[in-house]
Amino acid sequence: MCRPRPVANHGGMPVIEVSGLHKEYGPKVAVDDVSFTVEAGEIFGILGPNGAGKTTAVESVVGLRKPDRGRIRVLGLDPQRDHDELRELVGVQLQHSELPDKLRVTEALDLYASFYRQPANADELIDRLGLGDRRDVGYGKLSGGQKQRLSVALALIGTPKVAVLDELTTGLDPAARREVWGLISEIRDTGVTILLVTHFMEEAERLCDRVAVINNGLVIATDTPGGLASRAGGEQSIRFRASAPLDEDLLTRLPEVSTVRRDGDQFTVTGNEEALQAVIGVLIRHSVVAQHLRVDQANLDDAFVALTTHDQPAAHDQPATHHQPAAQRG
Amino acid sequence: MSLSTAIPLPSRAWRLLTLTELKLIGRTPAVLFWGIGFPVIGLIVLGLIPGTGKPVKAFGGASVLQTYLPIIITFMIVMTSVNFLPSILATYRERGVLRRMFTTPVTPRALLTADLVITLGIQIATTALIVILATGAFTASIRQPLAFIVAFLLTAAAASTLGLLVAAVSFTAKAANALGAVLFFVLLFFSGLWLPRAEMPDWLRGVSDGTPMGSGVQAIQEALTGHWASGLYFGILAAWIVGCGVLAVRFFRWE
Secondary structure, X not given: XXXXXXXOOOOOOOOEEEEXXXXXXXXEEEEEEEEEEEOOOOEEEEEOOOOOXXXXXHHHHOOOOOOOEEEXXXXXXXXXXXXXXXXXXXXXXXXXXXXXXXXXXXXXXXXXXXXXXOOOOHHHHHHHOOOHHHOOOEHHHOOHHHHHHHHHHHHHXXXXXXXXXEOOOOOOOHHHHHHHHHHHHHHHHOOOEEEEEEOOHHHHHHHOOEEEEEEOOEEEEEEOHHHHHHHOOOOEEEEEEEOOOOOHHHHHOOOOEEEEEEEOOEEEEEEOOOHHHHHHHHHHHOOOOEEEEEEEEOOHHHHHHHHHHOOOOOOOOOOOOOOOOOOOXX | OOOOOOOOOOHHHHHHHHHHHHHHHHOXXXXXXXXXXXXXXXXXXXXXXXXXXXXXXXXXXXXXXXXXXXXXXXXXXXXXXXXXXXXXXXXXXXXXXXXXXXXXXXXXXXXXXXXXXXHHHHHHHHHHHHHHHHHHHXXXXXXXXXXXXXXXXXXXXXXXXXXXXXXXXXXXXXXXXXXXXXXXXXXXXXXXXOOOHHHOOHHHHHHHHHXXXXXXXXXXXXXXXXXXXXXXXXXXHHHHHXXXXXXXXXXXXXX
């Protein structure tokens, strides 16, 4: 029995390297050309609309999919060739991976702990994940949030060096989501590198050090969440309800304003830093009061919409994928 | 660059995996009742009916009990191997249990192996109970025990590989259940549950011989009366094991 050799992680070598990843399922191109690197200790987010190729990309990283082209290295190992070795070092939480309904929380963790050479303490992990009072409850009787936390626990039970978490807070209520976020930050603080797949902006903004935005199988931007947001052009978004009828052309004509959206008497105006002043000026001149006025700086949400709706004409004759660019708050 | 070394599973993993699967089955009342309780109760009821221990001419001089003993054992084997096993495995695949295992040091193959071992274990234990009851409390006898053991094991193995094949070709748990249910009735018909093989017309018995359960019942039946069945029956069972096994391995998908 040879222990897995210590994995080289010297001199700032990236923990995950993906270059030129390409994967097709029959005629459908799932991932066209994806490259990114994840450094040690980072929380790296992969962000994109549904069907963008995020899941296929991470499934290739963990060795579940064999890429058609491209090179992947995780801790310097090839997920296809060195799969046996990597299974010990990479903890994975995938979508649509459930457990038998009658398997209890402690049984699940004890079982999965037995698969690894250096498992974490199952009891401690249960407590840390707030499942302490659910130890003897079967998987089928857990709430959505508890199932998700158990799933995260199973990804961490082998004390991995890298954790890959796909859509980790989907279906959780806001309180449970915040709990899981807190947990992920804690895990990173113990030195685990985390690859996080999400279509949820707030999650990326709160957790990720860097984010790659994927759309139609291509990486369209890689940056820090803040960097991406500022790419949206430092635009302001001004929202208000007009107290009296207002012709939206009056606003559109303003040089400071870039877009105007009107929904009944509700206006959403975006523009540069002087836009607010200009809009208010028009309103005053027409004796319209802006009720419920709100001014927001562009955030990752806006950046994401701007990036992903910028639909490049399909370079390949792949069918255009329909996607909802806005994050689904669920 | 590193060599790909297959890391051997800790024996603790095997033990816990088998134990956990066993617990899960223990929490499934349908398996306990239909797989174990029902055949045992069936035997007791049959044994308590007066006259079932006496020779019957239509059954070639064997008693009703003696004729139905192999069928009861076969019923139990088919129920556990062709109905429960594929249903469990297809559900695991459908719910992503196998997918999750693929990302851990334990391959999904280990889970399959554990479930096969448990199925066989349940079959051996239940058959032992049935045999002890039938020979101890009632009048049945097994005159050629070695032939009985060989015939039983081959029948169980044929049913299990068939069950694996059902799980392999069924994309969903629902499909596995439906296919299992159809096979259940077909196999039990040919094993002689409703029309004992001795009463089947020649052509029908010929068809029955070609099925794993028909051959299995014949081989077990002859062991009870004291001889080894013709090699043909063992050959048919072996062919089913190899055929289903190869196809199951060829078509099984983790997800």
